[in-house]
Amino acid sequence: MEDSHTEYSRRLNYYETDQMGIIHHSNYIRLFEEARLDMMKKVGLDYRVLEEMGIIIPVTFAECRYLVPLRFDEEITIHTRMTKYDGIKMEVSYEVYKTGKGELCTTGKTGHCFLDKELQPIRMKRRYPELFLKLKGMMEVSVNGADIK
Amino acid sequence: MEDSHTEYSRRLNYYETDQMGIIHHSNYIRLFEEARLDMMKKVGLDYRVLEEMGIIIPVTFAECRYLVPLRFDEEITIHTRMTKYDGIKMEVSYEVYKTGKGELCTTGKTGHCFLDKELQPIRMKRRYPELFLKLKGMMEVSVNGADIK
Amino acid sequence: MEDSHTEYSRRLNYYETDQMGIIHHSNYIRLFEEARLDMMKKVGLDYRVLEEMGIIIPVTFAECRYLVPLRFDEEITIHTRMTKYDGIKMEVSYEVYKTGKGELCTTGKTGHCFLDKELQPIRMKRRYPELFLKLKGMMEVSVNGADIK
Amino acid sequence: MEDSHTEYSRRLNYYETDQMGIIHHSNYIRLFEEARLDMMKKVGLDYRVLEEMGIIIPVTFAECRYLVPLRFDEEITIHTRMTKYDGIKMEVSYEVYKTGKGELCTTGKTGHCFLDKELQPIRMKRRYPELFLKLKGMMEVSVNGADIK
16 A cells, blocks of 8 residues: 655745754744645645634644754655544644655644634534545545545 | 833843844844833733724834844843824834843834724724823823833 | 836745734745745845855845735735845845735835855955846846846 | 742733634744743753853754643743753753643643754763753752752
8 A cells, every 4th residue: 555645845944944053943833734734725624714614623732853954945845644533633743854855854743623713622523524524534545545635 | 301112121032043143033023013012001001902892903014124133042122112193093113222231233113003803994082082092192202201111 | 118026926824824813914024035035046046055155145124014914825926126236235125916916915125235154244246246246137137127037 | 849840931922823813832832942941041051151162952852732722911931840861862841821820721841962063962971061960950850849940
C-alpha cells in the first residue's frame, strides 16, 4: 500500500526568523494550521464555510519536534495526515521537509474537537452526517493508504 | 505648559526579533496597539467593554519611523498622545524610548474610526455622549498639557 | 504607457485574523515585506544572497492605509512598485487587491537604506555597481511604465 | 514540602486573538518562551548574556494542552518549572492560570539543548561549570520543593 498524505508547500518568510537566524519555533504551529486547513479544503471541508455554518474546530493540543532548523527563503513541503477521527475528536499529524529533499526537518501533531458557537460539543454524525462521512473518509484514506488528493 | 502623554512600558521579547538581530519592524504596530489600549483604559475607556457594547475602533492608517533599532530584552517606554478627535475620527501618536533614556528610537501615528458591529460609522456624540466626553477630554489634555494619568 | 508593477499573490491565513473577524492591521506590514522581497528576487536581487554578501536593507519607515478590511481565506494580489532609488535610499509602494477584483483594499509605502553588517551606510554605486544598476533599473521601469516581470 | 515554581504574569493582547474570539493557540508557545526566559533570568541566567557568550539554547520540542480558552485583556500567570536537566538537555514545564484564580487553563512542556554558535552541542559541566551549577540548582529546587524566587 502506498503512503497517504496531503502536501502543502510554501516559502518561509523573513519575518518568521528570529535572531538565532532560523525560523522561530512558534511559527511551525502556524504552518501546521495552514497545512491542516489546506488538507480539509482539498476534500471539500472549507473551514470558512464550516465557521459560517456555526462549526468551530479548536485545537485541544499541539506537539512539535524540531529536528533540523529551517531558514528564511527555504521552500518547505508539509505532509499532512488525519490519524484519528471518531466523530467527536480528530488528530492530525505533520511532517515538514525542504521541498524536493528527503530529510525530515520537523514533525508535529494536533488534536481537535468540534464545537458550536456556544462552545458546546457537536455530535457530527447526528448533526452533520455528510460532513461526518467526509472526515471519516479522510481517516480511512490514511489507514488504507489511498491517495486522497 | 508641561508635556502631556501616557506612558506604557514593557520588555521586548526574543520572538519579536528577526535574523537582522533587531526587533522586526512589523512588531512596532503591535506595540502601538498595546500602548493605545493602555492609554484608553487609564481614562476609563476599556476596549474590551467597548466591544461588548458593540463599538469597534478599527485602524484606518498606521505610520512608523524607525530611528534607532531596538533589541531583545531591552525595556522600552512608549509615550502615547491623542492628537485629534472630532467625534468621528481619532488620531494617536507614539514615541518609543529605551526606558529611562532620552534618545527617541521610534515614532508613529495611527488613525481610527468608530464603527458598530455592522461596520457602520457611529456618531459618538449622539449615541454615546459620555464616551464622547471622555475621548474629547483626552484630546484637550494633550492640547493643554495637563498630565492625564 | 502601460502601468508597471510586480504582482505577488497568496491566501490569507486564519492566524492572521483577530477577534474583529478581519486580518489584523499589523500583518499588512508583513505582507508588504513578502511582496517587496518577491519583487527584488524577480529582478535578480535575492535578499538571502544580499545578506550573505553583508548587505542589509532595513526599513526606515512604513505607512499603511486600510480602505477595505480583508478576511481569512481571501486570496489577495499585491501590486508592488519601486518609487524612489538614489543609491542611498529606496522607497517601495504597495496596493492590495482581492485577486481578480478591481477594488483597492489597502495601500502602503516603505522606505529603506542599505547598510553593512556594522550598520554603516553603503554607497551602492561605488561598492556594488552591478547591484546599483539592477536597483536603478527597477526604478526606471516604474518611471517609464514598462513591465518588469 | 511546598510547591516550587517561578511565576510570570502579563496581560493578553488584542493582536494575540483570532476570529474565534480567543487567544490563537500558537501564541502560547511564545508565552512559554517569555516565562522560561524570565525564570532563567531570576536565577542569574540572562539569555541575552548567554547568547553574547556564544551559548544558544534552541527548542527541541514543544507541547501544549489547551484546557480553557483565554481571551483579550485577561491577565495570566504562568507557573514555570525546570523538570529535567542533565548538563546536555533540559526540560521546562508550564501551567497557565488566570491571575488569582485556581483553574488550570493551559499546560505545556518544552525541551532544549545547549549549542555553540556553530550549532555544536556544548558540554555545560566542562565548558561552563558555574552555569552548569546554576541550571542544576534550578532542577534541585523543583525536586526539593524550595521556592527559587
